[in-house]
Amino acid sequence: MCGIAGVVAHQSVNQELYEALTILQHRGQDAAGIVTCEGSQLHLRKANGLVRDVFRTSHMLDLKGNMGIAHVRYPTAGCSSSAEAQPFYVNSPFGITLAHNGNLTNAESLKEALFIQDQRHINTNSDSEILLNVFAHELQGLGKLKLDENDVFKAVQGVHKRCEGAYAVVAMITGFGIVGFRDPHGIRPICFGQRETDLGNEYMIASESVALDTQGFKLTRDIAPGEAVFIKKDGIIHTKQCALNPQLNPCIFEYVYLARPDSIIDNVSVYKSRLRMGEKLADKILRLRPDHDIDVVIPIPDTSRTSALQLANRLDVKYREGFIKNRYIGRTFIMPGQQERKNSVRRKLNAIDLEFKGKNVLLVDDSIVRGTTSGQIIKLAREAGAKKVYFASAAPPVRYPNVYGIDMPAVDELVAHDRSIDEVQQAIGADWLVYQDIEDLFESVRKRNPEISDFDAACFNQHYVTGTVSDDYLMKQGLSRADKEKTNTGLGQTVIELHNNH
Numbered sequence: 001m002c003g004i005a006g007v008v009a010h011q012s013v014n015q016e017l018y019e020a021l022t023i024l025q026h027r028g029q030d031a032a033g034i035v036t037c038e039g040s041q042l043h044l045r046k047a048n049g050l051v052r053d054v055f056r057t058s059h060m061l062d063l064k065g066n067m068g069i070a071h072v073r074y075p076t077a078g079c080s081s082s083a084e085a086q087p088f089y090v091n092s093p094f095g096i097t098l099a100h101n102g103n104l105t106n107a108e109s110l111k112e113a114l115f116i117q118d119q120r121h122i123n124t125n126s127d128s129e130i131l132l133n134v135f136a137h138e139l140q141g142l143g144k145l146k147l148d149e150n151d152v153f154k155a156v157q158g159v160h161k162r163c164e165g166a167y168a169v170v171a172m173i174t175g176f177g178i179v180g181f182r183d184p185h186g187i188r189p190i191c192f193g194q195r196e197t198d199l200g201n202e203y204m205i206a207s208e209s210v211a212l213d214t215q216g217f218k219l220t221r222d223i224a225p226g227e228a229v230f231i232k233k234d235g236i237i238h239t240k241q242c243a244l245n246p247q248l249n250p251c252i253f254e255y256v257y258l259a260r261p262d263s264i265i266d267n268v269s270v271y272k273s274r275l276r277m278g279e280k281l282a283d284k285i286l287r288l289r290p291d292h293d294i295d296v297v298i299p300i301p302d303t304s305r306t307s308a309l310q311l312a313n314r315l316d317v318k319y320r321e322g323f324i325k326n327r328y329i330g331r332t333f334i335m336p337g338q339q340e341r342k343n344s345v346r347r348k349l350n351a352i353d354l355e356f357k358g359k360n361v362l363l364v365d366d367s368i369v370r371g372t373t374s375g376q377i378i379k380l381a382r383e384a385g386a387k388k389v390y391f392a393s394a395a396p397p398v399r400y401p402n403v404y405g406i407d408m409p410a411v412d413e414l415v416a417h418d419r420s421i422d423e424v425q426q427a428i429g430a431d432w433l434v435y436q437d438i439e440d441l442f443e444s445v446r447k448r449n450p451e452i453s454d455f456d457a458a459c460f461n462q463h464y465v466t467g468t469v470s471d472d473y474l475m476k477q478g479l480s481r482a483d484k485e486k487t488n489t490g491l492g493q494t495v496i497e498l499h500n501n502h
Contacts, residue, residue, distance in 0.1 A: 001258055001406055002086075002101040003027035004190070005206045006069040006170035006178045008231040010199035012036075014063035017070040020204070020211040021051045026260060027101075027207060028074035031085035035097045036068035037233075040175050042095060046071075046085040067178055067233055069170045071099035074407070084126045087172075090133060093140040094147070095174035100128035101207055102166035102188045102405040105469055110134060110162065131167060135159050139173075147176050149230045149238035156181050156228040156242040164468045166251070166404035166456070168223075170205050177232040180205040184243035185465050186225030187251050187404045187456045189265045193217035203231045208263040222266050225249070249465040252455040253406060255445050256395045257303050257366045267449045271306055276444035277394045278310030278364075281436050285315065285392070288434065294390060295359040298322035300377055301349075307394040308364035317362070322355035322384075323377070345376040357385030367395035368428070368435075369408070371415030375428040391430040396438045396460040397421065401477055403469055404456055410478040 003024030007013040017034045032054040033046025045059040051072065071086035087097040104110065107127040114120045114130065118137045122129055138158030142151050156179070166187035170180045182190050192205045193212040204217045212219050223229055226243025250266050251258075261271040285292060296318045299308035302325065312319035326348050355361075361381055368374050374391065381389045397416035402408040411417050416424050425433035438460055446452045458464045 001027050001074060002099075003072040003207045003211075004070070004099045004101050004168065004170045005204065005211055006067075006099075006172065006180060006231075007202070007204045008067040008178050008233065008235060009202040010066060010197060010235065012064060013066060013068045014060050016204065016215055017063075017068050018051065018055055018060065019215055020206055021070050021072050023211045023214055023260075024072055024207055025051055027258070028072035031073040031082065032071065033085050033087050033099070034063055034068060034070040035087045035089070035172065036063045036065035037172060037174055038065035040095075041065075042089070042097065042174060044087070044089065044097070046082075046087065048082045048085060067172060067231075069097060069099050069172045069178060084124045084129075086126075086128055088124075088126070088129045088132045090136045093136065094176065096132065096136050096139070096171060097174075098128065098132040098135065098169060098171040100131055101168045101190075102183065103127060103403060104130060104163055104167065105165035105403055105466065105473060106163070107165075113162075127165075131159070131163060131169065132171070134162050135169075135171060147173065149232070149240075152176075152179050152230045153228055153238075153240045153242050160184055160226060160243045164466055166466075168207065175233070177230055178205065179228055179230045180223055181228040181242065182223045182225055183466075184226040184246045185249040185456070186222075186246070186266070187249060187465070189222065189250065189254055189259065189263075191219060191222045191265075192229055193219045200235050201237075202235065203237060205229065205231075208259055208265065210260050210263045213262070219264065247453050248449075248451055249454045249456050250452065251404060251406070252441065252445065252457040253367075253395075253402070253459065256441070258406070261303075261306055266452065268445055269448065272448070273445045274303075274306035274394070275310045276447065277436060277441065278307035279314050280440035280444055281307065281364075281392055281394055281434070282311040282314030284437060284440070285311075285434055289432075293360050293388075294362045296320050296322075296355065297362045297364060298355065298381075300363055300365040301325045304364050304366045304394060307366065311362075311364060311392070320355045322352050322361070322381075323349045324352065325349055345373050345380070349377065349380065351380050351384035353384045355384075356381055358387055359385075360388040360390065361386045362390040362392055364392045364394065366393070367398055368393050368415060368424070369398050370413055371424065371428045374415075374430075378429045388431045389429075390432040390434075391425075391428065393433075393435045394441075396435050396441060397424065398459045400459050400462045401474060402459045403464065403474070403477055404458075404466075406459075408459055411474075412478075 005020035035044040087099040104127040138155035168188040168190035195217045226246035255273045297312035299305045
């Protein structure tokens with residue numbers, strides 16, 4: 001999961017790109033980068049760290065130009081050095097920069113083909129650099145000195161033919177314009193919008209609509225699966241479908257956890273989808289335990305609040321904020337190392353004893369991944385005096401790895417893998433555990449957009465929508481994502497992301 005943005009305007013775009021990154025900071029806190037184009041000159045600043053720390057006044061003054069792209073990153077396995085901060089740059093043809101959210105599942109074979117057939121050198125372990133070089137090679141193969149929109153679309157068609165997996169991309173071609181495109185399954189989100197000014201229309205492309213809203217850009221729509229949007233430097237926009245058989249299969253985890261609640265993704269309000277998740281979960285509780293003894297519903301901040309509030313309303317039970325969060329501690333979901341995750345919970349959450357003492361408490365979280373944090377939070381609730389501690393997950397059991405851009409743990413680190421719900425309940429120490437049913441989750445999102453033919457929900461149902469994920473690939477991904485491997489490669493030094501616990 002990363003955040004990307006691109007702007008074409010009639011004045012300097014450095015401030016718009018900076019603001020977009022701060023708004024998308026929840027999508028990555030490991031590194032940030034901005035590149036702008038001033039005539040034929042590129043200006044780049046990127047480094048590890050939060051947006052506010054990467055960009056100082058001197059850097060902003062240097063980022064001149066009326067178009068540019070930007071990126072915030074969290075590291076997936078083997079991707080933590082400052083050398084892999086984005087955007088990436090390749091000088092031929094024209095000078096192209098690119099920022100990418102997602103993951104290529106055929107990165108190894110592409111890297112080999114780029115070296116042997118295309119004679120291009122890949123300098124990092126990032127598949128974003130691979131994607132950039134594929135796009136650059138497709139453009140170079142056209143053999144043209146001056147480009148038009150059809151040339152850009154042909155290059156994107158070539159990318160779709162060669163690249164497998166999930167990718168939402170924004171790329172800038174020096175002196176020509178900015179292109180945004182999305183993989184043929186539309187797994188990772190990307191949208192674009194327009195702002196009217198006295199000088200003419202200006203455009204922004206971003207991972208989430210909230211980045212547009214806050215800066216006066218009106219959301220036009222999401223970029224469709226397989227589609228490319230090309231915005232020329234003079235503000236003329238062109239769009240074209242570049243894939244043969246596109247279908248909309250967005251990542252369900254965006255709605256469960258990753259995206260901001262005030263975003264609209266594929267015509268679905270993230271906020272309203274989470275309200276429906278809470279309703280569905282409450283209905284399941286009423287079916288399973290019509291005579292439940294829940295005294296109070298308490299969310300585990302922050303992402304689960306929306307679902308928990310609606311669940312409490314449906315159950316006609318009190319909703320209370322029982323945990324106070326220290327917002328300066330990184331998100332435990334992707335903290336590498338079991339001990340670091342355990343230690344972070346007590347530093348991050350403090351219980352308000354009066355909301356727990358002598359009560360049967362239902363804790364609500366968006367999902368349960370490793371179960372480490374869930375177990376620690378249940379322990380906190382008991383120490384605060386809870387009589388019974390029930391636990392509800394707004395998502396189904398996470399049993400399988402994600403390969404499309406979310407850095408899920410190795411499969412044997414997932415608490416629900418090869419365990420029944422009763423066994424997970426015992427592992428995390430709850431008096432009762434209830435998960436969302438997967439069909440209820442799908443309906444919570446798809447209700448507002450029937451064009452969604454399927455979801456990337458492989459972490460729940462092991463169905464990889466691209467159909468190109470082999471057992472060998474999954475095994476290699478698992479080895480690289482294990483806690484031990486992350487510690488050995490330096491990821492154990494990185495504490496990242498904002499807003500929730502797992």
